Amino acid sequence: MFLRNILIILSIIFLSSCEQKLPSPFKASDVSASYAQADFQLQDAAGKTVSLANYRGKVVAMFFGYTHCPDVCPTTLADMAQALRLLGKEADKMQVLFVTIDPSRDTREMLAQYVPAFDPAFMGLVGDVAATEQVAKAFGVMYQKHESKGGGYTMDHTAGTYLISPDGKKVLLAPYQQPAELLVHDIRLLLAIAR
Secondary structure, X not given: OHHHHHHHHHHHHHHHHHOOOOOOOOOOEEOHHHHOOOOOOEEOOOOOEEOHHHHOOOEEEEEEEOOOOOOHHXXXXXXXXXXXXXXXXXXXXXXXXXXXXXXXXXXXXXXXXXXXXXXXXXXXXXXXXXXXXXXXXXXXXXXXXXXXXXXXXXXXXXXXXXXXXXXXXXXXXXXXXXXXXXXXXXHHXXXXXXX
């Protein structure tokens, strides 16, 4: 009996050690468990209130930043523009959303000029301070204002791009400076699983 129990325990240990998780097909991290229910109510450059539901049917690439950002934000928007070019004919199946974390400076008019300068299809979104805090919290984004000499300020913020499937159920988080080719790989996978 004792030997039998030992063999059963060893078999269980052996089988559990053989059990391997399949590697993710995505290059970005799958954060669906944390953010699949996340949403927002923000305004686009025309003043229309939008949410993720407005973009169903497309892969949404959503990034948080601000227009006075010296490096991370323009680099990310340039990477998104490159990914859009690489998508070719599938580019119309993707929507890039730039959510400002600096609503006091980033007016709708400023976003209407800044964001589409990277690609005319890109959209900037803004909310009041409460709406900004709410969407940042929903997506786990941290940001903080830092006063600088001379009266200006910069914003420290979480860098990374959320890739949201056309049905809104799969959410990936691509790290800052993810190569455009890897972004395109994940976007195409998200489009394929939505079919």
